[in-house]
Amino acid sequence: MWQEQDNKLIREFSFPDFKSALAFVNKVGVLAEQEQHHPDIELGWGRAKISLTTHDQGGVTDKDRTLSSHIDAIEI
Numbered sequence: 001m002w003q004e005q006d007n008k009l010i011r012e013f014s015f016p017d018f019k020s021a022l023a024f025v026n027k028v029g030v031l032a033e034q035e036q037h038h039p040d041i042e043l044g045w046g047r048a049k050i051s052l053t054t055h056d057q058g059g060v061t062d063k064d065r066t067l068s069s070h071i072d073a074i075e076i
Contacts, residue, residue: 007059009052018045027074037063
């Protein structure tokens with residue numbers, strides 16, 4: 001579930017291993033390029049944390065909510 005904190009939408013995803021987490025992050029990267037809206041991503045063994053914000057607007061906008069819903073649609 002996405003949470004809004006510090007003017008960002010944040011969600012941490014869990015995976016069984018590093019390879020799965022990396023594959024997910026790569027799919028997020030493809031979406032980000034398609035939408036020209038790039039999240040901050042933290043990648044570790046079995047986890048990926050995604051943070052979305054629209055820097056030039058100073059917080060969360062419809063662009064962030066749209067990208068978060070597209071990220072949610074990625075098969076894990």
